[in-house]
Amino acid sequence: MRDRLFVVLLAGGALLRATALFACWPALEFYGDSYSYLWYAKELRPGQVRPFGYSAFLKLFSWSPSIAVVPVVQHLLGLGIGAALYGLSVHRGLSRRLAAAAAAPVLLDAYQVNIEQMVMAETLFAALLTAAVLALLWRxxxxxxxxxxxxxxxxxxxxxxxxxxxxxxxxxxxxxxxxxxxxxxxxxxxxxxxxxxxxxxxxxxVYGNFALQNADGFFLWGRVAEFADCSRIQVTPRELPLCSPHPPGERPGPNYYDWDANSPRAAFGPFGAETNTVFRRFALKVIVAQPREYTRLVAHDVTHCFEPVRRVGSRDWYLATWQFRAGHPDPRWQIHRSLRDFDGAVTPRRHDAVLGGLLRGYQSVGFTPGPLLAGCVLMGVLAAMAAAGYGLLRIRQDCLLLVGMGLVLLVVPCATAVFDYRYLLPVLVCLPPAGAFAVAQLRLVRARTRPAGRRAGPDLPTRPEPPPGPPPDLVGRAGRTGWRRRVRSSRGTTSSPATPRSGSPAPP
Structure with a gap:
């Protein structure tokens, strides 16, 4: 069975997800976000802070008597994402080992399994992103x-x-x-x-302004509030409460400014278009006046994503929110509140301490390390640049697309909200496949740039080697439509030698 490695990975992913279901029955809910998604699914109207897409997804399953249907479907989506990435890689001619490596992070990452167990939008978002990537790269x-x-x-x-x-x-x-x-x-x-x-x-x-949400300025203000220097900008009386009297080194992070009851945000009342405009205008003034501080902060958080271990600072979102529970949860983790069903009623929950402890132990090592993701970025860029003239143009463009999408999904949250490992999970759809495509591309470059001949021994003449063909990672099956026709290479790509005309002498 040629797909046995992927079957093993898929079985391992299914086992992890089944264990999560029984350990945290019927679901996990993140206080604030999960309640909001359920509320707007019931009310059938858009929210001012979060788009309605995930609420529409929840509405599809509101017929169920148990909220457990949501994590069950999301676990199936997680397995489907891994299968889709594997199928795309094999269809595009990668070896089954490389294809399995591209799908492994989604299938086996314990943080991915944890978010699938939650009533949260990340799994649906990753599934939609995967489907879009397949539509763009399949043909x-x-x-x-x-x-x-x-x-x-x-x-x-x-x-x-x-x-x-x-x-x-x-x-x-x-x-x-x-x-x-x-x-x-x-x-x-x-x-x-x-x-x-x-x-x-x-x-x-519903709200009177043509927009997708009324909270982008609010989150951006929480991002810059920790270093904003109001002496360097022109502050209006309306914006004056947004200035902190404390030195930047003593200020808390976006978590406090965004959600704490004592935050200056509380003085502005509920969300709305006018309030959001005030926050956005103030934040943009700070960014223009202090570009160095803002750039340094964003760069620090982006590089934080590529660290080998999972750790958070005092200004980051709590890491334990996305970890399986081994004991009594800390109230700051926002998963200790009552579990709600589709109608907003409190529903009983069951936690298996043994299975939860096993998952927590696996989660300490079972995650996608940051250096691996950084390597995928570097390999994708290298394959797109160093392969010019030798590799396949199509794969170079594919690598740049996947790397670009992955970096956008990393940089935008760090630039507009807060550092949170939850925002790292959709990147698993883009960067590991980019790394797999890059390896295949670099192997092709190596094959095409191999010396034309080699000396067999001190007394033997150099024997010309046949022109190299695509390596095994780029050889598809005879019936595979993705590689029936050779993809047109960039300028300078080597081609096979011409066939001599009938009647003319063959080259020596």
Whole structure:
């Protein structure tokens, strides 16, 4: 069985997810976000802080008598994401080992399993992102319907987590590089514009302003409040409460400014368009006046994602929120409140201490290390640059797309909200496949740049070697549509020697 390695990984992922279900029955809920998603699913209206996409997903399962249906479906989505990444890699000609390596982080990362057990939007977001990547990368030249479908999926991902708002731009640049044609680009643009415009119109009908949410300025202010120096900007009387009298070194992090009852935010009342504008205007003034401090803060948090161990500082979100419970939870972790069902009623929960302890022990080592993700970024960039003239143009573009998407998913939360390992999980859809594609590309480059001949011995003449073909990682099955036709390489790509004409002497 050629797929036995992936089958083993899939079975391991299924076992982890089944253990999580029995350890934390019927589900885990993150106080604040989970309650909000359930509330708006019941009310059927958009929220001002979080888009409605995940609430719509929850509404689909509100017929169930138990909230457990949500983690069950999300665990199946997690396994499906791993299978989809494996299938895409094999379809594109990668070896089954490389394909399994691309899917392994999603299948075996314990933090991914934990978030699937929660009533949280990350799993649905990752599934929509995976489907969009498949639509873009499956064919050599995506059809018009696939372009429209890919952008519709990215629009749905944006309405699930607003961090995806930048991804359609990267996808459009990718399609331009692929030379898909005007019709496909128009279909792609319509696929993202129409759903987002329709949602913004619905939002305007409810709250009065044409937008996707009314909290982006609020989160951005929480990001810059820890270093903002009001003596360097012009502060209006309305913005004056947002200035902290404490030195930057003594200030708390965004967690306090965003959610604490004693935060200056409490003086501004509930969320709204006017309040959000005040917060956004103040934050942008600080960023313009203090670009060095802001850049340093964002760079620090982004590099934090690539560290070998999972640790958090006093200004980061609590790591234990996303860890399986081994004992009594700390109230700060926001998972100790009552468990709610689809109607908002309190539902009983059951925690198995033995299974929870086993999962917590596995989670201490069973996660995707930061240096591996950093290596995927570097390999993807290297494969796209060093392979010019030797590798396949299509794979170079694929690597840049996947690396670009992964970095956007890392940088945007660090630049606009707070450092939180929860925001690292959707990156597993992009960076590991980028690393696998990069390895295959670099192997092809090595094969094509191998010396033309070698000396067999001191007394033997040099024997010319046959022109190298694609390495095993880029050889597909005879019936695989993805590699029936050789992808056109960039300028300078070597080609096989010409066949001599009939009747002419063959080369020696």
């Amino acid at each position: 050599e030249r995506p059809s018009g319907s696939m372009c429209a479908g890919a952008d519709a999926l990215l629009a749905a991902a944006t309405l699930t987590r607003s961090v995806a708002l930048v991804l359609p731009v990267l996808a459009a640049v990718y399609l331009l590089a692929r030379s898909v044609g005007v019709r496909r680009l128009v279909a792609f643009g319509a696929g993202v514009t129409l759903p987002l415009a329709a949602y913004a119109a619905w939002f305007a009908a």
